[in-house]
Amino acid sequence: MAAKDNVQALLFDVFGTVVDWRTSLIEDLGRFGAEKGLKADWATFADDWRGLYQPAMDEVRNGRRPWTILDVLHRESLDKLIAKYGFTGLGEADRDHMNRVWHRLKPWPESVAGLTRLKTRYIIGPLSNGNIGLLTRMAKFGGLPWDVILGAEAARAYKPQPQAYLGSAALINLKPEQVMLVAAHNSDLAAAAETGLRTAFVARPAEYGPHQKRDFKADRDWDVVTDSFVNLAKAMGC
Amino acid sequence: MAAKDNVQALLFDVFGTVVDWRTSLIEDLGRFGAEKGLKADWATFADDWRGLYQPAMDEVRNGRRPWTILDVLHRESLDKLIAKYGFTGLGEADRDHMNRVWHRLKPWPESVAGLTRLKTRYIIGPLSNGNIGLLTRMAKFGGLPWDVILGAEAARAYKPQPQAYLGSAALINLKPEQVMLVAAHNSDLAAAAETGLRTAFVARPAEYGPHQKRDFKADRDWDVVTDSFVNLAKAMGC
Numbered sequence: 001m002a003a004k005d006n007v008q009a010l011l012f013d014v015f016g017t018v019v020d021w022r023t024s025l026i027e028d029l030g031r032f033g034a035e036k037g038l039k040a041d042w043a044t045f046a047d048d049w050r051g052l053y054q055p056a057m058d059e060v061r062n063g064r065r066p067w068t069i070l071d072v073l074h075r076e077s078l079d080k081l082i083a084k085y086g087f088t089g090l091g092e093a094d095r096d097h098m099n100r101v102w103h104r105l106k107p108w109p110e111s112v113a114g115l116t117r118l119k120t121r122y123i124i125g126p127l128s129n130g131n132i133g134l135l136t137r138m139a140k141f142g143g144l145p146w147d148v149i150l151g152a153e154a155a156r157a158y159k160p161q162p163q164a165y166l167g168s169a170a171l172i173n174l175k176p177e178q179v180m181l182v183a184a185h186n187s188d189l190a191a192a193a194e195t196g197l198r199t200a201f202v203a204r205p206a207e208y209g210p211h212q213k214r215d216f217k218a219d220r221d222w223d224v225v226t227d228s229f230v231n232l233a234k235a236m237g238c
Numbered sequence: 239m240a241a242k243d244n245v246q247a248l249l250f251d252v253f254g255t256v257v258d259w260r261t262s263l264i265e266d267l268g269r270f271g272a273e274k275g276l277k278a279d280w281a282t283f284a285d286d287w288r289g290l291y292q293p294a295m296d297e298v299r300n301g302r303r304p305w306t307i308l309d310v311l312h313r314e315s316l317d318k319l320i321a322k323y324g325f326t327g328l329g330e331a332d333r334d335h336m337n338r339v340w341h342r343l344k345p346w347p348e349s350v351a352g353l354t355r356l357k358t359r360y361i362i363g364p365l366s367n368g369n370i371g372l373l374t375r376m377a378k379f380g381g382l383p384w385d386v387i388l389g390a391e392a393a394r395a396y397k398p399q400p401q402a403y404l405g406s407a408a409l410i411n412l413k414p415e416q417v418m419l420v421a422a423h424n425s426d427l428a429a430a431a432e433t434g435l436r437t438a439f440v441a442r443p444a445e446y447g448p449h450q451k452r453d454f455k456a457d458r459d460w461d462v463v464t465d466s467f468v469n470l471a472k473a474m475g476c
Contacts, residue, residue: 125374
C-alpha cells in the first residue's frame with residue numbers, strides 16, 4: 001500500500017497553485033486603472049503587491065501583532081502602494097474594490113476539471129493563507145467546487161507554521177497522514193511533510209511570469225509529482 | 239427596500255431544517271441493528287439520543303467544560319444509551335460507525351433543489367451546532383452544495399449564544415444585517431434576530447414525527463415565512 005492510499009482529504013495551496021493570481025491582477029487592475037485614469041505598469045504593481053505578502057504575515061507569525069486576516073494585510077499593503085505610485089482620488093469604495101481583486105482570481109485552465117474529479121472521491125478544500133471570506137468569494141467567482149474552506153484563518157496560524165497544517169486536518173477530524181497538501185511550492189510541501197501530511201507537487205512554471213526563479217520542478221520525492229490537477233486526479237485514482 | 243434586500247449570505251440551521259435527522263437515524267440504525275442482532279425501538283432510541291443533545295451542549299455553554307465538538311458529545315451520549323439499552327459486543331469500530339450516523343443524514347426532499355437555486359445569488363452555508371468535519375461529510379453524503387462550512391465550531395460557541403451567529407457572519411466579512419438565518423425553529427430565529435441577523439422560517443412539521451410539539455408555524459413576523467427551500471428561493475429572488 002502506498003502512503004497516499006490512506007488519504008481522505010486533499011487540501012490545496014491556492015495562490016499560484018489553484019489560481020493564476022498574477023495574470024488576474026494585471027488584467028483586473030489594468031481595466032480598473034484605465035477607467036480611473038491611473039497610469040502604471042500593472043505587472044510591476046502586481047509583483048510589488050505580492051512582494052509585501054510575506055513581510056506582512058511575518059508580523060503576525062512572530063507575534064508582534066495579534067491575529068489579522070489577509071484581507072486586512074492586503075489592504076494595508078495596497079494603501080502603501082497607492083501612495084508609492086502617486087495615485088490620487090481613490091476613495092474607500094475604490095480601494096475596497098481594488099483590494100477585493102484577490103477575491104476575483106482566475107483558476108488555471110484545468111483547475112476546475114481536476115477538482116471536480118477529485119471531489120468524487122476525496123474531501124477537497126483550500127489550505128491557504130487567504131481568509132475564509134476571501135476564499136469563499138474566490139470559489140464562487142471561479143467555480144471552485146470546495147467541500148470546506150480551511151487554512152490560516154480556520155487554524156489561526158499562517159503557513160508555514162505547523163498549526164496551519166495540523167489545525168486544518170483536525171478541523172475535519174483527520175490525522176495528518178490522512179491529508180495531502182497539494183502545492184506548486186516546494187517550501188510549502190516541506191513544511192506540510194514536517195507535520196506528517198502527504199504531499200503532491202503540481203508544477204506552475206508561469207506563476208511569476210518572466211520573474212519565476214524557483215519551483216520549476218519538484219525538489220524532493222513528494223508522494224505525487226505532476227503538472228496539472230487533471231493528472232493529479234488520475235494519480236489519485238479518480 | 240425590504241430588510242432582506244441587503245442580504246448577501248443565507249446560513250442554515252441543519253438538524254431538522256436541512257436534513258431529516260429522525261427518519262435517517264431510524265433507518266440507518268435499524269439496518270445496523272438488524273445486522274448486529276440488536277433489539278430496540280429505533281424511533282425511541284433516536285429520540286433518546288436527540289434528547290441528550292441540549293444537556294450535553296449546556297456543559298460547554300456554561301463553561302463547566304472547555305470547547306468540545308459535537309462528534310465527541312454525540313459519542314458520549316451514545317455510550318450512555320448503549321449501556322441503557324443493554325447492547326453488548328459493540329467495539330470501537332461499531333460505536334464509531336453508529337456515531338457517524340449524524341454524518342449520514344438525508345436532506346428533506348426539496349432541500350438540494352432549493353439550495354442549488356439560492357447558491358446562484360447568495361453565499362450559502364450551514365450555521366449549525368454540528369462540527370466542521372460532521373457538516374462536511376454530511377454535505378458530501380447528501381449532495382448539499384455549500385459554499386462554506388460555518389457554525390458553532392468555526393465561531394467557538396454553541397447556538398443560541400450570540401457569538402455563534404456573530405462569529406459566523408464575521409468569518410465571511412459580513413455585518414449581521416447582511417446575513418439571513420434559515421431555520422425551522424422559532425427559538426433559533428429569535429436568538430439570531432437578537433444579534434441583528436435577518437430571519438427566514440421554513441416549516442418542518444414532521445421533524446419530530448408523532449412527538450412534534452412546537453414550530454408548526456412561525457411565532458413572529460420573520461423576514462420570510464415559508465414551507466420549503468424552493469419557495470424560500472423564490473421569496474429571495476432566485
